[in-house]
Amino acid sequence: MPQLRKDPVLGRWVIISTERGKRPTDFAHAPEEKKGGFCPFDYGNEDKTPPEVMAYRENGSSPDSPGWQVRVVPNKFPALAIEGEVDRAGEGMYDKMNGIGAHEVIIETPDHDVSFADLPLPHIALVIKAAQQRMIDLQGDTRFRYIQLFRNRGQAAGASLEHPHSQLIALPILPKRLTEELGGSKKYYGYKERCVFCDIIAQETWTRTRVVCENEQFLTIVPFAARFPFETWILPKKHFSSFEVMGDDMRLAFAQILKESLTRINIALDDAPYNFILHTSPTGERDLKYYHWHMEIMPKLTKVAGFEWGSGFYINPTPPEEAAKYLRDVEIPREETCA
């Protein structure tokens, strides 16, 4: 059973894998996936993954067999264990708890070689729908306080498999970053009686220098204080605090803006590795006035060095206004745009 441990100074929880501790030599040669090698996420290899949790399939096809469009399976090497209770305990002055949680993989398509952004719009909407459905299901488990959706593309961004996939981790605690976002946006709301993200949307729409693209329901910007070059956020224009309740219309609009934003990033940055991470309200808090769900996309272009790690203080070599202009000026196939 993995363990959750709390830093006694910062209050930050860390997952410690106690089962199979990595020895120094395990890090020496991270296995590179071979081109054309075996892939457990391919069509026909359904028995090489743990049994599927859900799938969108052709009528009549059976679980764990071909015939699916999107498939969700437990991670074969989960960071957290699904069985057990969240036992909290002390160890002298320290705090720990069982590493309870869920860790699932959303296999986004049977097509090994396609890029996520190149999937047809309805298919991207289907992937988003699967994520929503799994999040709603996992929220029913009272042990979990937050469901984290994220995607790693490329080895530099931490992806160990090339096949298009994203991941869900259900956590028994609120991650530090979310606690900070909730705290910061609540403080702003207390002072202004407005959502800070709604204010960001208003100012960015007005000044336009950091706008990348938009459609009727979503706005894509490079944020004012971006930590990384070409860091990009997608926000719903109307105030919603939770992603998972989004209906069909809005989901399609989100699929469109996500596809367009990623396409612009892929073209501008020559298919650079990236991470995207969903920021949404905690389990059981679907209607927060002060919090606003959004997606953060972080291309991996710079190595984060000691100064950044040590200080939590980032140096961004590309001004957000210039990054937004590059992304805006990219020529993309007509079908990707909402115009």
Add this chain to the structure above:
Amino acid sequence: MPQLRKDPVLGRWVIISTERGKRPTDFAHAPEEKKGGFCPFDYGNEDKTPPEVMAYRENGSSPDSPGWQVRVVPNKFPALAIEGEVDRAGEGMYDKMNGIGAHEVIIETPDHDVSFADLPLPHIALVIKAAQQRMIDLQGDTRFRYIQLFRNRGQAAGASLEHPHSQLIALPILPKRLTEELGGSKKYYGYKERCVFCDIIAQETWTRTRVVCENEQFLTIVPFAARFPFETWILPKKHFSSFEVMGDDMRLAFAQILKESLTRINIALDDAPYNFILHTSPTGERDLKYYHWHMEIMPKLTKVAGFEWGSGFYINPTPPEEAAKYLRDVEIPREETCA
């Protein structure tokens, strides 16, 4: 002039380099330093760096000429500008200020090919003394609130030059991480009336499972909630909140423990890239009861992926107790140990 910008949700300041914005193509091929190529930090190339700020030299040798043991120069590509005032201003709802600060390089030795940990003990003490002297000098500038000392070793850790060097950045704001550490340790002090780091030292000394090595004045541990495999902290056993006031005896003891800790890490992890970062009290706060200076060493073995970035929640695949045991069991040359 670079700009400091504040994230309106998290309150985190970011340095935005506005002078020479990096374009997408600038990231494509990070220049690799050629083995045996020209190095501006080598003996005889003193005129290829900005004029030195200070140096420990042989008697009679002139500034910016050979004859030095340790040399401090302004960074040729500084993240912050040294001239100007810290003007704070709004931009609609956003906050920004001039990117005022100092960015200096400590060239630790004329020897291009030596590893920092292999320098003789008195030489390491000299490097530490240079850092202290520069920190005290920079603290005299009322525009600066924090002086960050750090070292990047290896390209994966963000080092652009191979020649042994560390860096100092003087900041007009408190970095987020330090604000959090001060807040967390103050809260603990308010509750327990003891320094949290002193309590950590007491418990680690008692249980010993996470101890790597120690001498009379310092303790090296793998922290209970380490974020990264083989993350290692060095703490003074007696309570001191600031590094820069350390006297001769203590400096020599620190040089010994730093040399030994890095040697153990270098051997165990086959000279892996690492960062070390000094955590010390802010400018003008030399005697805090609740804060305790320490050095954090972070080997770069894993790629930090989307989940970590998005959540501030880390997965550490090596239990701290196992990491400490590996580092403890390393056989090192007798002269490196304090025994």
